[in-house]
Amino acid sequence: MSIVLVTVLSSFLASAVEFVEALTVVLAAGITRQWRSTLIGAGAAVLTLAVLIGVFGTALVRFVPIELLRLLVGCVLLIFGLQWLTKAILRAAGARARRDEGALYAADVAELAADPPVPGSGMDWISFTVAFKGVLLEGLEVAFIVISFGSTSRQLGPAALGAAAAAVLVMTAGVLLRRPLARVPENGLKFVVGLMLTSFGAYWGGEGVGIDWPTGDLTILGLLIGFAVASLLAVRLVASGRGVRRAAGAA
Amino acid sequence: MRYLRAFGRFWWDFLVGDRLELFLGPIAVLAVAALLVRWGASGLVAGAVLFGLVIVTGALSLALVVAAGRR
Numbered sequence: 001m002s003i004v005l006v007t008v009l010s011s012f013l014a015s016a017v018e019f020v021e022a023l024t025v026v027l028a029a030g031i032t033r034q035w036r037s038t039l040i041g042a043g044a045a046v047l048t049l050a051v052l053i054g055v056f057g058t059a060l061v062r063f064v065p066i067e068l069l070r071l072l073v074g075c076v077l078l079i080f081g082l083q084w085l086t087k088a089i090l091r092a093a094g095a096r097a098r099r100d101e102g103a104l105y106a107a108d109v110a111e112l113a114a115d116p117p118v119p120g121s122g123m124d125w126i127s128f129t130v131a132f133k134g135v136l137l138e139g140l141e142v143a144f145i146v147i148s149f150g151s152t153s154r155q156l157g158p159a160a161l162g163a164a165a166a167a168v169l170v171m172t173a174g175v176l177l178r179r180p181l182a183r184v185p186e187n188g189l190k191f192v193v194g195l196m197l198t199s200f201g202a203y204w205g206g207e208g209v210g211i212d213w214p215t216g217d218l219t220i221l222g223l224l225i226g227f228a229v230a231s232l233l234a235v236r237l238v239a240s241g242r243g244v245r246r247a248a249g250a251a
Numbered sequence: 252m253r254y255l256r257a258f259g260r261f262w263w264d265f266l267v268g269d270r271l272e273l274f275l276g277p278i279a280v281l282a283v284a285a286l287l288v289r290w291g292a293s294g295l296v297a298g299a300v301l302f303g304l305v306i307v308t309g310a311l312s313l314a315l316v317v318a319a320g321r322r
Contacts, residue, residue, distance in 0.1 A: 082308060
């Protein structure tokens with residue numbers, strides 16, 4: 001698989017997960033209050049993220065030496081990758097509650113309904129702020145991932161394209177369906193993205209500190225398989241530990 | 252000063268959150284790998300150690316979360 005395809009796929013999957021979460025907030029604000037202000041708020045956040053990716057991504061590619069860039073990016077990807085992966089392992093093992101978009105949507109709607117009424121004309125700044133904040137906060141991690149993948153592999157365009165495609169797909173589906181995308185297997189996606197981020201982070205971080213990987217780019221596949229096996233084992237271990245405790249509690 | 256503190260708090264929550272070990276762990280892992288390379292270890296050895304330490308970091312974090320859930 002070429003590096004371009006991997007870059008697009010990683011950005012697409014990571015963005016899809018984050019935008020499903022952002023969509024829940026956007027829908028709650030749009031349906032409960034005012035669509036126009038909500039969409040302007042979400043659009044402004046997407047624009048802000050695009051500017052961040054463009055400015056910081058280009059600056060990193062142009063001014064930071066590739067070895068240092070790989071070290072920094074590898075470290076950031078390892079941090080994010082392990083955060084995503086361990087969360088997904090805990091959820092898969094049943095040690096942590098899975099994210100329920102339906103319940104979160106209901107909570108957001110209840111909170112927004114308690115706010116002051118929507119003005120008769122003009123902008124509803126509450127809708128704008130809620131949508132802007134929701135999309136910006138969820139999208140910030142995506143921006144980091146896009147910048148990391150894009151700058152290190154010199155594929156900023158494809159990385160941004162993957163993220164934009166996910167944003168358009170998720171937002172269009174949500175606005176058409178008018179309900180949160182509760183059926184998207186968020187935890188499975190987080191598991192896969194966590195594995196990809198951790199593998200690329202280890203590979204680029206390793207290159208950054210001077211490791212000459214014996215099998216070149218093919219090492220990434222080896223790392224991915226190795227981390228996947230370890231993660232599946234961890235799911236079983238955490239789940240069995242919970243089972244043992246349940247049995248001990250029942251005795 | 253208040254804004255500066257809020258700015259710092261935001262980035263701390265964003266990068267570290269409640270999992271300090273997952274922030275410090277990767278930095279330590281890469282530092283160990285860098286030392287091994289500096290001491291002349293081959294790519295295979297340094298890479299294998301890096302791979303193993305990443306797994307140890309993840310396992311340690313999971314163990315901490317599970318142990319905290321037990322308390």
